[in-house]
């Protein structure tokens with residue numbers, strides 16, 4: 001392309017932009033959509049009122065050596081990201097994409113919060129066993145594992161790209177959900193799951209999610225702690241996140257997951273815990289102590 005060509009190309013792009021801005025796209029409100037039939041040529045967008053996004057981010061992926069250790073890096077990607085997609089599928093994700101160093105899924109329709117949360121907990125549980133296997137195979141591996149983030153928002157969607165070439169088309173998901181879920185994942189550590197304030201609002205009343213099982217001196221209400229989602233705008237209420245430490249229990253995991261997916265919320269063995277207001281001073285003190293310990297632990301791991 002000569003300079004002359006690129007300039008006329010830019011003029012052509014500018015004419016396209018003017019044409020787009022003069023036209024008013026049609027927006028249709030939907031509860032459900034079929035991604036495969038989203039419009040590509042028509043200026044018709046769909047607005048979903050509430051979409052839950054789950055992002056799984058592979059920690060330390062930039063340190064995995066493509067130059068020095070291409071085959072171990074390739075195995076790690078295959079084993080990890082491939083399995084995360086399988087997990088999203090098994091919880092009936094409505095849309096799945098590989099993105100950056102991990103994957104994300106979107107959930108809408110019935111029990112979207114429950115399906116998204118169970119997928120997230122399954123990924124963090126999987127992450128722990130994945131890493132112990134990887135470290136056995138490659139003992140000097142940089143610290144890796146999945147960090148999970150969940151967020152929700154209204155989303156505007158349409159397929160964009162080259163008409164008549166499906167290989168160059170992708171649905172876009174305009175709205176906070178994917179971006180905020182990615183930021184939540186990035187703000188936390190491997191094997192942990194961080195949710196935005198919007199998500200916590202939906203989850204904290206579900207006893208199967210909020211409290212631990214009866215193993216290890218349980219049930220207890222200390223499996224979640226409050227933490228700020230760094231990099232979200234100041235004053236955005238969603239930045240007050242909650243982090244889940246625990247994973248599916250070998251004794252109760254299957255049962256709890258099944259109950260959550262059936263929409264059950266109440267357990268009879270946690271009434272004494274429910275009475276403690278989650279915002280009481282005592283609870284806040286416990287949480288900040290935990291956060292402190294976690295920070296110290298992180299620092300120790302980094303050898304500080």
Ligand SMILES: [Zn+2]
Nearest residue numbers: 213215249252
């Ligand atoms: Zn248990």
